[in-house]
Amino acid sequence: MTNDAxxxxxxxxxxxxxxxxxxxxxxxxxxxxxxxxxxxxxALEVRHRASLRGQLEHKFAEPVPPRLWIANIRAARRTTMxxxxxALAAGALIFAIGASSGWLAAxxxxxxxxxxxxxxxxxxxxxxxxxxxxxVEVAHPVEVASAQEGHLLQWLSRRLGKPLVAPDLTPFGYxxxxxxxxxxxxxxxxxxxxxxxxxxxxxxxVRAAEGSxxxxxxxxxxxxxxxxxxxRGFGFAVTAPATREELLPIAEAVYRGxxxxxxxx
Amino acid sequence: xxxxxxxxxxxxxxxxxxxxxLLRDHDRADDLVxxxxxxxxxxxxxxxxxxDVRAWLFTILRxxxxxxxxxxxxHGVGVAIDDITIPAIAARQDTALEVRDVLAVxxxxxxxxxxxxxLVGVEDFSYDDAARILGMPIGTVMSRLSRARQRLRSAxxxxxxxxxxxxx
Numbered sequence: 001m002t003n004d005a006x007x008x009x010x011x012x013x014x015x016x017x018x019x020x021x022x023x024x025x026x027x028x029x030x031x032x033x034x035x036x037x038x039x040x041x042x043a044l045e046v047r048h049r050a051s052l053r054g055q056l057e058h059k060f061a062e063p064v065p066p067r068l069w070i071a072n073i074r075a076a077r078r079t080t081m082x083x084x085x086x087a088l089a090a091g092a093l094i095f096a097i098g099a100s101s102g103w104l105a106a107x108x109x110x111x112x113x114x115x116x117x118x119x120x121x122x123x124x125x126x127x128x129x130x131x132x133x134x135x136v137e138v139a140h141p142v143e144v145a146s147a148q149e150g151h152l153l154q155w156l157s158r159r160l161g162k163p164l165v166a167p168d169l170t171p172f173g174y175x176x177x178x179x180x181x182x183x184x185x186x187x188x189x190x191x192x193x194x195x196x197x198x199x200x201x202x203x204x205x206v207r208a209a210e211g212s213x214x215x216x217x218x219x220x221x222x223x224x225x226x227x228x229x230x231x232r233g234f235g236f237a238v239t240a241p242a243t244r245e246e247l248l249p250i251a252e253a254v255y256r257g258x259x260x261x262x263x264x265x
Numbered sequence: 266x267x268x269x270x271x272x273x274x275x276x277x278x279x280x281x282x283x284x285x286x287l288l289r290d291h292d293r294a295d296d297l298v299x300x301x302x303x304x305x306x307x308x309x310x311x312x313x314x315x316x317d318v319r320a321w322l323f324t325i326l327r328x329x330x331x332x333x334x335x336x337x338x339x340h341g342v343g344v345a346i347d348d349i350t351i352p353a354i355a356a357r358q359d360t361a362l363e364v365r366d367v368l369a370v371x372x373x374x375x376x377x378x379x380x381x382x383x384l385v386g387v388e389d390f391s392y393d394d395a396a397r398i399l400g401m402p403i404g405t406v407m408s409r410l411s412r413a414r415q416r417l418r419s420a421x422x423x424x425x426x427x428x429x430x431x432x433x
Contacts, residue, residue: 010407016414017385019392045414048421049386051367052286056387059282068277068295070270073302139310 007031012038016045078143085133086183119211119235122185124219124228127205127237130182130191131224135201142178142193152179156190160206162234167204167257169194172250174202184208202240204254209235216251218244227251231258269309273302276319279388280326286368286383287330287376297333301326320390324398327380334376370420377401378413385410 007028014020015028032039066072134141144152149166157164159181166176174194182189184207192204211230219226225247228237236258238251280301284294304325312321371379377399384395392410396403 009411013407013410013414041418044418048367048414048417049382052371052382053387055366055368056282056286059285060278062278062281064277064281065295068281068298068302070274070302070306073299073306074270077303077306139307 012042016042016049078140081140082143082180119209119230120215120217120228121219123205123207123209123230123235123237124217124226126184126189126207126235127191127203127228127239128219128221128224128226130189130205131203131226131239132221134180134191134193135203141201143180145178146176147178149176149178156181156192159188160190160234161187161208162206164190164206165257166192167254169202169250169253172253173197174250177201182207200241202238202242202250205235205237205239207235208233216248216255220244229255231255269306272318273305273322276322277302279319280322283323283383283388284326284330286371286387287379289368289372297326297330300329304329317394320394320398323384323388323390327398331376367417367421370417370424373420374413374416378409378416381406381410381413382417 005027011020011024011028015025020028032042144155146152146166153164153166156179166179169175173196175196177193177195179190179192182191187208189205189207192206194202194204196202209230210233215229217228219228223241224239225242225244226237226239227247228235229251230236236254238247238254240247240250242250277298280298281294284297284301285291288294288297301322305322308325312318371382374382380399381395384390384398385392390398392406393403396406401409
């Protein structure tokens with residue numbers, strides 16, 4: 001735009017906002033100097049703009065109240081999300097049990113009560129439900145990240161009532177991402193999540209469990225394979241999208257890892 | 266994943282200012298900001314990675330404000346008659362009759378004009394950003410801004426007349 005082009009309303013507005021290109025400022029000011037009405041109107045608009053800003057200045061300067069701190073909003077979100085997912089996971093488990101007993105009944109097989117299921121099966125199912133729920137989570141796969149591993153393990157150990165270590169699965173290409181606390185079978189359960197270089201996720205699930213069944217139980221649900229076992233009052237399950245052959249050595253390594261910790265205690 | 270906290274936090278004072286100017290109620294304004302922040306955190310990964318965080322946050326806040334307002338209007342709650350009458354101009358705006366309480370007068374403008382004046386005049390958004398936040402064609406911003414300022418001037422004028430009458 002040339003310097004002697006006629007002044008248009010858009011330019012007067014840009015002048016009010018201090019957004020007029022410098023090249024046009026002199027032309028606009030000359031125009032205003034010659035036009036009393038325009039001059040008074042623009043002066044008034046400039047004053048209104050400044051008053052509005054001034055009246056709101058104190059609001060901008062106020063300290064941000066704690067309820068609007070990101071950390072607090074996040075903590076509140078985590079609580080509601082966990083509550084929601086807990087309900088979801090519990091629902092999934094009830095559904096799984098209902099579906100299987102219903103199938104048995106429909107086939108005129110014996111009725112199987114939940115307690116009659118081998119304890120490892122319960123652990124495997126809980127672990128699988130927890131795996132399904134959280135492994136797809138993009139924003140919050142874990143509640144506490146591995147950066148705070150010490151804190152994570154201390155916290156989970158306290159809630160679980162068992163000293164928990166995060167087994168080193170780097171020989172298998174899996175690195176610890178972090179973990180979370182879940183409702184177990186009437187008590188707390190812990191889930192540790194690992195991922196490999198391609199983002200494939202593996203979970204280790206631990207909760208209190210009765211029984212003395214130490215044999216590994218293998219279970220497959222779609223692409224997810226689970227090995228579960230019970231060792232000295234606790235049920236363990238390793239779940240990953242892997243074949244039985246790939247997962248077995250990992251489950252064995254975890255089993256040995258926990259065995260040594262428990263015996264060293 | 267980039268931590269959204271440090272990218273969002275610097276904008277909270279401005280979000281509170283905008284919310285307060287829209288609602289003129291400290292608690293409701295902070296409720297609106299809280300809703301905005303919750304939504305921003307839950308949608309953080311869905312935002313355009315190259316986009317401006319500040320404009321994105323203001324867009325969320327404004328959309329929430331408009332949808333709440335629509336809902337309240339539909340259900341016919343929230344606004345008592347006393348609240349929608351023209352706010353009184355404080356008597357201290359004495360003989361000079363210069364209306365200083367522009368914020369109170371702003372209340373009489375339609376939401377879109379109010380928001381436009383606040384985003385451009387107080388929050389210093391560019392015309393393009395303001396248009397995007399308000400979902401209006403970029404080509405129409407300047408004329409709408411001009412109309413909004415004209416409307417504000419006449420509302421201030423009315424306030425002055427009302428004040429004059431009261432003074433007499």
